[in-house]
Amino acid sequence: MTSSPLDIPGATPMMAQYIEIKAANPDCLLFYRMGDFYELFFEDAEIASRALGIVLTKRGKHGGADIPMCGVPLERADDYLHRLIALGHRVAVCQQTEDAAEAKKRGPKSVVRREVIRLVTPGTLTEDRLLDPTRANLLLAIGRRKVSDTRDAYGLAALDISTGRFSLSEVEGSELAAAIARHEPREIVLSEVIHADPGLAKLWRETKAAVVPLAQGELEPASAERRIREQFGVKTLDGFGHFSRAEIAAAGAALLYLERTQLGTRVPLSAPSREATGATLAIDAATRANLELTRTLSGERKGSLLDAIDRTVSAGGARLLAEHLAGPLTDLTKIGRRHDAVAFLAQDGALRVQLRDALHAAPDIARALSRIGLNRAGPRDLAALRDGLAAAATISERLSCEDLPDGLARLARRLDKADRALTEELAAALSDDLPLNRRDGGFVRAGYHAEIDEARLLGQDSRKVIAALQARYAEATGCRTLRIKHNNVLGYYIEVPQAVGEACLKGLMQDFVHRQTMVDAMRFTSVELGELESKIAGASDRVLALESAVFDALSARVSEGAEAIADIAEALSGLDVAASHAELAVELAWTRPVIDESLAFEVKGGRHPVVEAALTKAGEAFIANACDLSGDEAGRIRLVTGPNMGGKSTFLRQNALIAVLAQMGAFVPAASARLGVVDRLFSRVGAADDLARGHSTFMVEMVETAAILNQATRRSLVVLDEIGRGTATFDGLSIAWACLEHLHEKNGCRALFATHFHELTALSQRLPRLDNATLKVAEDRGDVVFLHEVVPGVAERSYGLQVARLAGLPPSVVARAGAILKGLESSERERPARRKIDDLPLFASLAAAPPPPPEPVKPEPDDRLGRLIDDLDPDALTPREALDALYRLKKERAAG
Numbered sequence: 025m026t027s028s029p030l031d032i033p034g035a036t037p038m039m040a041q042y043i044e045i046k047a048a049n050p051d052c053l054l055f056y057r058m059g060d061f062y063e064l065f066f067e068d069a070e071i072a073s074r075a076l077g078i079v080l081t082k083r084g085k086h087g088g089a090d091i092p093m094c095g096v097p098l099e100r101a102d103d104y105l106h107r108l109i110a111l112g113h114r115v116a117v118c119q120q121t122e123d124a125a126e127a128k129k130r131g132p133k134s135v136v137r138r139e140v141i142r143l144v145t146p147g148t149l150t151e152d153r154l155l156d157p158t159r160a161n162l163l164l165a166i167g168r169r170k171v172s173d174t175r176d177a178y179g180l181a182a183l184d185i186s187t188g189r190f191s192l193s194e195v196e197g198s199e200l201a202a203a204i205a206r207h208e209p210r211e212i213v214l215s216e217v218i219h220a221d222p223g224l225a226k227l228w229r230e231t232k233a234a235v236v237p238l239a240q241g242e243l244e245p246a247s248a249e250r251r252i253r254e255q256f257g258v259k260t261l262d263g264f265g266h267f268s269r270a271e272i273a274a275a276g277a278a279l280l281y282l283e284r285t286q287l288g289t290r291v292p293l294s295a296p297s298r299e300a301t302g303a304t305l306a307i308d309a310a311t312r313a314n315l316e317l318t319r320t321l322s323g324e325r326k327g328s329l330l331d332a333i334d335r336t337v338s339a340g341g342a343r344l345l346a347e348h349l350a351g352p353l354t355d356l357t358k359i360g361r362r363h364d365a366v367a368f369l370a371q372d373g374a375l376r377v378q379l380r381d382a383l384h385a386a387p388d389i390a391r392a393l394s395r396i397g398l399n400r401a402g403p404r405d406l407a408a409l410r411d412g413l414a415a416a417a418t419i420s421e422r423l424s425c426e427d428l429p430d431g432l433a434r435l436a437r438r439l440d441k442a443d444r445a446l447t448e449e450l451a452a453a454l455s456d457d458l459p460l461n462r463r464d465g466g467f468v469r470a471g472y473h474a475e476i477d478e479a480r481l482l483g484q485d486s487r488k489v490i491a492a493l494q495a496r497y498a499e500a501t502g503c504r505t506l507r508i509k510h511n512n513v514l515g516y517y518i519e520v521p522q523a524v525g526e527a528c529l530k531g532l533m534q535d536f537v538h539r540q541t542m543v544d545a546m547r548f549t550s551v552e553l554g555e556l557e558s559k560i561a562g563a564s565d566r567v568l569a570l571e572s573a574v575f576d577a578l579s580a581r582v583s584e585g586a587e588a589i590a591d592i593a594e595a596l597s598g599l600d601v602a603a604s605h606a607e608l609a610v611e612l613a614w615t616r617p618v619i620d621e622s623l624a625f626e627v628k629g630g631r632h633p634v635v636e637a638a639l640t641k642a643g644e645a646f647i648a649n650a651c652d653l654s655g656d657e658a659g660r661i662r663l664v665t666g667p668n669m670g671g672k673s674t675f676l677r678q679n680a681l682i683a684v685l686a687q688m689g690a691f692v693p694a695a696s697a698r699l700g701v702v703d704r705l706f707s708r709v710g711a712a713d714d715l716a717r718g719h720s721t722f723m724v725e726m727v728e729t730a731a732i733l734n735q736a737t738r739r740s741l742v743v744l745d746e747i748g749r750g751t752a753t754f755d756g757l758s759i760a761w762a763c764l765e766h767l768h769e770k771n772g773c774r775a776l777f778a779t780h781f782h783e784l785t786a787l788s789q790r791l792p793r794l795d796n797a798t799l800k801v802a803e804d805r806g807d808v809v810f811l812h813e814v815v816p817g818v819a820e821r822s823y824g825l826q827v828a829r830l831a832g833l834p835p836s837v838v839a840r841a842g843a844i845l846k847g848l849e850s851s852e853r854e855r856p857a858r859r860k861i862d863d864l865p866l867f868a869s870l871a872a873a874p875p876p877p878p879e880p881v882k883p884e885p886d887d888r889l890g891r892l893i894d895d896l897d898p899d900a901l902t903p904r905e906a907l908d909a910l911y912r913l914k915k916e917r918a919a920g
């Protein structure tokens with residue numbers, strides 16, 4: 025890009041430059057640096073002023089019309105950037121790349137050259153002020169390869185430039201959505217072909233990430249490989265292990281996007297790590313949302329599982345904890361190693377406290393390191409490394425005295441790599457009080473660099489010499505009020521009262537040169553003062569230049585050891601996570617789960633971490649419950665019925681969460697737990713419960729249920745909460761019924777199934793691996809008391825009316841509902857559930873071909889009342905119509 029003005033009629037050269045740069049970055053808001061401001065013009069100014077609430081002004085004219093303009097002061101630019109990025113904008117930052125003197129050499133009217141130095145996008149942020157310290161900031165690039173005529177595999181490159189982490193993986197097409205949900209990227213880049221695939225359109229529509237399609241022509245396999253080789257300075261990719269074509273395409277797209285946004289700055293990245301397919305517990309987006317793993321249904325961290333278990337004391341630890349929770353493991357050895365580390369730290373309280381204190385004091389070195397590599401660092405980033413590396417050394421020393429289990433020993437060994445000489449150098453070089461920006465200077469410690477000390481002394485001495493000169497001039501003029509002062513216009517000058525000034529002009533002071541006459545004073549300079557001034561200015565410029573050189577030298581040393589430092593940062597985070605789990609285990613009496621290859625699921629005294637925490641806060645007790653879904657050939661299914669508010673959902677979810685916690689390497693909220701490792705976890709809630717997700721349609725519920733029935737394996741854990749209740753009763757009952765049969769016969773997974781359809785409990789007599797459980801209640805003078813205890817058996821009643829009374833429904837309504845219920849129940853008695861079960865052929869007894877759907881239960885031919893009830897669709901009725909229907913039914917019954 026050059027600054028040569030385009031031939032734009034009527035445009036000033038500067039405006040022509042602006043228009044040219046803007047034309048090259050049409051999809052970004054252009055931050056155009058002018059002095060101490062970033063200015064925005066035209067439509068950008070209008071967008072930014074609305075988004076940021078800043079004043080819209082105008083500057084000059086273009087094509088006869090005013091040019092709208094708004095400005096962002098440099099020192100507040102990060103805040104404004106943050107807000108614009110959060111609103112989904114991309115920003116191009118444009119700065120001067122030469123000074124005015126250089127521009128003048130090209131002609132008196134030349135405009136200073138400006139270029140876009142960086143595109144700021146959600147997935148490529150590095151500034152602390154723009155980042156959440158506890159969350160990774162991922163850019164996810166996606167590539168694709170054909171596995172067969174009908175199957176595609178997707179390569180994923182997950183990259184966090186704020187820490188340099190870079191990992192590659194490949195997933196089947198059916199797993200793509202779950203993989204994206206796991207990474208929770210801020211930005212997704214992919215080829216325009218994948219973007220335009222109609223089968224994936226929903227994914228791009230629904231993701232919260234910014235989605236950026238890139239032209240297919242730029243993503244040729246050869247250029248992808250070349251980019252990876254260049255990034256890591258290698259001749260072949262063999263050293264990294266084997267990557268699939270889809271992974272290479274993804275990595276290439278990610279690196280191309282970095283080139284685009286970082287414009288010439290090479291982003292320091294760790295060598296790509298490859299995650300084997302199936303290495304993590306697959307959890308799809310709906311399950312993540314439903315179990316509120318990292319955020320609640322309303323999108324907040326507070327109230328999520330992550331929030332409840334986070335005892336980390338460092339930002340890096342918090343990020344790693346979130347990552348572990350998002351991708352629990354499936355490898356027994358690795359899980360065991362994590363549990364060993366937690367067990368060790370849980371049992372050694374003193375070590376845990378020391379470790380956590382040291383980790384707490386360690387700054388976020390991963391992010392500081394990345395800024396140093398990108399040339400965006402300030403002195404405090406160097407100090408972060410100084411303190412972080414010192415903490416690593418202390419921790420490493422402390423751990424060397426222990427006989428550590430393998431998991432901890434591996435982490436400790438990584439800490440050992442700390443370059444002590446670098447830590448000492450940083451400690452020696454940096455002052456105690458550090459400015460934010462290197463250009464402010466003053467960050468090199470006195471005594472570190474002889475020339476800096478000398479130049480600083482000169483600056484200070486010159487000030488002393490000025491004071492001496494002032495005294496000398498005062499004596500020579502006989503004016504005790506003579507002062508040597510400084511301002512931006514005159515620089516240093518001598519100020520005397522008017523009368524003394526007149527005398528000086530008349531020859532009292534030969535070498536005084538008159539500069540200004542004020543109302544009651546006169547200002548002069550002198551040759552001697554001029555010389556002193558340039559000495560002072562020279563000294564402070566020299567100090568700044570020397571300090572800057574020190575900064576560059578230290579940064580270069582840090583960058584040389586970047587790989588080892590990044591590894592240390594990761595090891596520190598790993599220790600923080602292990603210590604966090606240990607702290608939690610001790611604090612809340614959580615236990616180490618046993619994980620093996622079996623199909624066991626045997627939890628004793630299990631609790632829900634989030635519900636328990638809320639109850640404890642309110643001074644109430646949580647009732648622990650056991651759950652056994654263990655099977656030999658296939659898992660068992662537990663069908664849970666019970667009153668509203670009894671605790672069904674809590675029970676279901678707590679068991680899913682225990683599996684997640686166990687496989688992420690944490691201890692679990694239970695007296696004991698033995699689990700056969702789970703490959704996929706599914707959790708769904710019937711549509712009516714799912715309003716918070718914003719699309720509570722029955723269709724969504726069915727699509728998601730279909731995904732479970734198609735994907736769950738014997739190793740999976742499935743939690744279904746009131747599936748089928750989003751439609752008319754008989755439809756819902758039939759669907760729930762058929763789903764249960766499918767889970768039992770085809771999937772063979774371990775499953776928990778809560779329902780209000782009590783008819784389903786009769787299935788336990790025909791499905792050998794299905795048990796009924798219910799939540800115990802007591803009655804106290806007609807009122808229901810929830811005991812929240814899960815016991816074998818079937819709920820006798822649903823207690824809906826009692827719950828309605830507790831909820832404050834007017835007594836007249838409750839009484840009326842009671843009467844109606846009686847009526848309905850007596851008509852229902854003619855068709856007991858048992859009969860219905862017998863009417864329907866068991867799914868399993870059908871031939872291997874997909875069974876025809878069970879016939880809906882037909883009303884008896886002479887049962888008019890039953891038919892009327894069957895014809896009712898409660899979900900389709902307004903309250904008024906429902907009431908009318910009830911009156912009709914009453915009338916019908918009274919008529920016999």
Ligand SMILES: Nc1ncnc2c1ncn2[C@@H]1O[C@H](COP(=O)(O)OP(=O)(O)OP(=O)(O)O)[C@@H](O)[C@H]1O
Nearest residue numbers: 645646647648667668669670671672673674675812
């Ligand atoms: N084990 C427990 N110990 C103590 N309190 C519990 C327990 N389980 C649930 N509760 C309390 O009961 C409330 C309702 O629980 P939950 O939502 O799980 O009931 P539910 O049976 O699924 O109800 P619904 O059928 O209306 O959806 C919870 O918010 C919690 O306060």
